[in-house]
Amino acid sequence: MASGKTVKQEGPQSYDIGAGPVGLMLSTCLARWGYKIKHIDNRPEPTRTGRADGIQPRSLDLIRNMGLKADIMAHKPARVYEVAFWDPSQSGQGIARTVTWASCPSFIDARYPFTTLLHQGHIERVFIRDLEKHGVEIQRPWTIRGFRSDQKDDPDYPVHVELGHVDGGIFETVRAKYLFGGEGARSLIRQQLNIGIKHRDPIQHVWGVMDGVVKTDFPDIKVRSPATLYLMKCIVHSEHGSIMVIPREDNMVRLYIQIASSTDANWNPRMTATEAEVQASAKKILHPYSIEWQRVEWYSVYPIGQGISDRYTLDQRVFLGGDACHTHSPKAGQGMNTAFLDALNLAWKIHAVESGFADRDLLKTYESERKSAAESLLDFDNRYAKLLSQRQPAPCGVRAASADDEETDEFQDNDFIKTFKESCEFTSGYGVSYGANSLNWSPNHPAKSPLMHPKGTKLTPGSIFINSDVTRVVDANVVHLEQEVPLNGSFRIFIFAGSPCVTRQALLDFANGLSGTRSFYAAYTRPDVGMVSHHESHNPHSLFFTLCTVLASKRSRIEISRDVPGVLARYREHIYADDIWDRRVPNAKAAAHAKMGLDEENGGVVVVRPDGYVGMVASLVEGNGTVDALNDYFSAFCTKKLGQVVSQL
Numbered sequence: 001m002a003s004g005k006t007v008k009q010e011g012p013q014s015y016d017i018g019a020g021p022v023g024l025m026l027s028t029c030l031a032r033w034g035y036k037i038k039h040i041d042n043r044p045e046p047t048r049t050g051r052a053d054g055i056q057p058r059s060l061d062l063i064r065n066m067g068l069k070a071d072i073m074a075h076k077p078a079r080v081y082e083v084a085f086w087d088p089s090q091s092g093q094g095i096a097r098t099v100t101w102a103s104c105p106s107f108i109d110a111r112y113p114f115t116t117l118l119h120q121g122h123i124e125r126v127f128i129r130d131l132e133k134h135g136v137e138i139q140r141p142w143t144i145r146g147f148r149s150d151q152k153d154d155p156d157y158p159v160h161v162e163l164g165h166v167d168g169g170i171f172e173t174v175r176a177k178y179l180f181g182g183e184g185a186r187s188l189i190r191q192q193l194n195i196g197i198k199h200r201d202p203i204q205h206v207w208g209v210m211d212g213v214v215k216t217d218f219p220d221i222k223v224r225s226p227a228t229l230y231l232m233k234c235i236v237h238s239e240h241g242s243i244m245v246i247p248r249e250d251n252m253v254r255l256y257i258q259i260a261s262s263t264d265a266n267w268n269p270r271m272t273a274t275e276a277e278v279q280a281s282a283k284k285i286l287h288p289y290s291i292e293w294q295r296v297e298w299y300s301v302y303p304i305g306q307g308i309s310d311r312y313t314l315d316q317r318v319f320l321g322g323d324a325c326h327t328h329s330p331k332a333g334q335g336m337n338t339a340f341l342d343a344l345n346l347a348w349k350i351h352a353v354e355s356g357f358a359d360r361d362l363l364k365t366y367e368s369e370r371k372s373a374a375e376s377l378l379d380f381d382n383r384y385a386k387l388l389s390q391r392q393p394a395p396c397g398v399r400a401a402s403a404d405d406e407e408t409d410e411f412q413d414n415d416f417i418k419t420f421k422e423s424c425e426f427t428s429g430y431g432v433s434y435g436a437n438s439l440n441w442s443p444n445h446p447a448k449s450p451l452m453h454p455k456g457t458k459l460t461p462g463s464i465f466i467n468s469d470v471t472r473v474v475d476a477n478v479v480h481l482e483q484e485v486p487l488n489g490s491f492r493i494f495i496f497a498g499s500p501c502v503t504r505q506a507l508l509d510f511a512n513g514l515s516g517t518r519s520f521y522a523a524y525t526r527p528d529v530g531m532v533s534h535h536e537s538h539n540p541h542s543l544f545f546t547l548c549t550v551l552a553s554k555r556s557r558i559e560i561s562r563d564v565p566g567v568l569a570r571y572r573e574h575i576y577a578d579d580i581w582d583r584r585v586p587n588a589k590a591a592a593h594a595k596m597g598l599d600e601e602n603g604g605v606v607v608v609r610p611d612g613y614v615g616m617v618a619s620l621v622e623g624n625g626t627v628d629a630l631n632d633y634f635s636a637f638c639t640k641k642l643g644q645v646v647s648q649l
């Protein structure tokens with residue numbers, strides 16, 4: 001290795017190590033937003049078999065927002081709408097289905113209320129193809145050999161990275177603005193930074209996982225035609241242990257099979273269990289049903305270890321994310337989904353800093369926000385994995401299979417089913433939320449306007465923007481409002497304009513306020529504003545904001561030139577009529593306003609962060625107040641002083 005050829009390079013803005021879900025999501029975002037990326041992985045090719053396969057509802061929203069959903073769905077993934085719970089039968093013989101439960105119950109306002117099951121390798125390839133379109137080729141099989149980060153030595157490109165081909169012989173030294181360690185649980189970057197991992201649970205559980213094609217009379221795995229397999233996600237507890245059944249693409253089924261548990265610190269959790277032994281355990285657990293394997297695609301034995309990294313960065317230049325920061329049981333299907341959200345959180349913040357919009361301190365919120373999300377995940381996973389590995393007492397009574405989550409009856413859920421139900425919001429991804437900080441307004445935020453967080457709003461800063469349907473005025477298409485601005489690194493400002501005859505002046509004042517030279521909007525006008533194409537729909541004035549106006553009116557009654565002031569009217573494709581009925585607010589005249597908890601007459605303004613989380617909500621009023629409130633909010637993390645001149649007038 002030492003005698004190899006050394007190539008010196010300078011200049012990538014981001015250096016990404018590890019082409020698993022976290023690294024790929026980060027590079028895809030940054031490459032799309034124009035950053036120069038260098039990305040390596042030490043494997044010769046993407047994941048071939050095994051690993052993650054569950055894309056949760058919120059992640060599918062994100063993938064759609066990136067324009068990649070069709071590529072995922074082209075693989076015809078299995079969709080899990082319901083989970084069936086099986087327990088020891090009351091007769092004492094074998095197992096019986098006790099209850100079914102929606103995998104994403106209707107109390108969660110999800111666009112896609114199902115888990116999408118597709119092999120991780122297919123998912124990785126969707127991102128890799130997108131990266132290639134943006135000029136980024138993953139360099140394989142290359143490994144990181146070392147790095148150092150020294151701001152004093154080189155303030156612009158402080159990170160020096162050494163890497164080499166895994167076979168030795170060729171080495172490179174590269175300078176970068178950032179280094180990202182997405183190299184999974186055994187992260188070398190984390191080790192070199194001397195960042196520790198806190199392990200949670202002294203109980204160790206060993207599970208086998210097997211993907212394959214099976215022949216069985218277990219009723220929730222059914223072959224209905226020679227070509228098609230229909231199956232449910234099932235969680236089976238029996239006298240002989242537990243199994244989780246997961247549908248897969250290509251007529252496959254994944255079985256997670258409990259092998260052993262111990263609290264003994266000296267116990268070797270990687271005790272071997274052969275393929276045949278795992279299959280024998282599965283047969284015992286599923287008794288009286290039979291199961292035979294026609295083909296085994298992939299098989300592995302793994303211990304469940306729960307750990308969380310002490311830090312995600314030390315200097316806001318070298319970052320960690322994904323499994324490098326948090327590991328847990330794979331059975332709740334969260335690792336890849338959490339990895340995506342780590343990357344998304346970091347990507348837009350790097351973009352905001354590097355493009356001169358936000359102070360470098362913004363990057364500190366990556367660790368605080370994502371570490372607390374990982375803590376919640378581990379808390380949940382700890383309870384879930386423990387319960388899954390324990391034998392459950394039989395529930396008192398058997399309930400007919402039903403996905404109706406509002407149903408209540410005499411049935412007493414056991415602890416596992418209770419934990420499952422309580423956790424659905426979290427596992428769907430909609431329950432992930434961030435605490436108060438400079439981005440997520442709270443009464444402690446420096447922005448103190450009395451217009452902040454109007455009474456009645458159902459939006460919570462730090463939580464995901466609520467889904468709603470509206471009619472796009474220019475073409476009368478009914479659209480999903482939350483999907484209207486693609487993931488482009490911009491803040492999305494939704495002006496819920498209430499009733500046009502009530503808010504005409506307030507809307508005019510808001511538009512005038514935006515044009516004021518010290519407004520958050522004008523201060524970040526794009527340098528090429530005079531040359532922007534007439535067809536630019538999302539960022540005609542500023543690369544940091546997209547404005548969407550939603551009028552509480554029927555589409556046919558809206559005349560853009562009359563009802564929407566110039567600066568807002570420029571976003572022609574982002575003007576909507578709030579005239580679509582919604583079953584969650586059946587009596588509302590303007591359902592989107594009502595779902596947000598905003599006054600249907602007077603409206604309100606919502607700032608949504610580039611990653612889809614609510615930043616702040618303000619009332620829409622006549623005068624400067626609303627724009628001043630937004631100036632104060634953005635002043636908490638932007639590079640320019642905003643609003644003072646306007647406020648003092």
Ligand SMILES: Cc1cc2nc3c(=O)[nH]c(=O)nc-3n(C[C@H](O)[C@H](O)[C@H](O)COP(=O)(O)OP(=O)(O)OC[C@H]3O[C@@H](n4cnc5c(N)ncnc54)[C@H](O)[C@@H]3O)c2cc1C
Nearest residue numbers: 018020021022042052053054184322323330334335336337
């Ligand atoms: C059996 C199983 C089932 C799972 N099911 C699900 C599920 O359904 N849903 C879900 O969300 N999650 C699931 N997970 C978890 C999920 O696979 C991981 O959480 C996810 O892959 C983490 O992504 P990552 O990018 O952080 O790390 P990884 O996917 O581990 O990717 C790390 C990458 O870095 C590369 N690398 C490592 N070291 C170096 C180095 N020194 N130099 C260069 N490259 C390096 C590796 O080759 C790899 O490509 C499952 C995991 C397992 C084991």
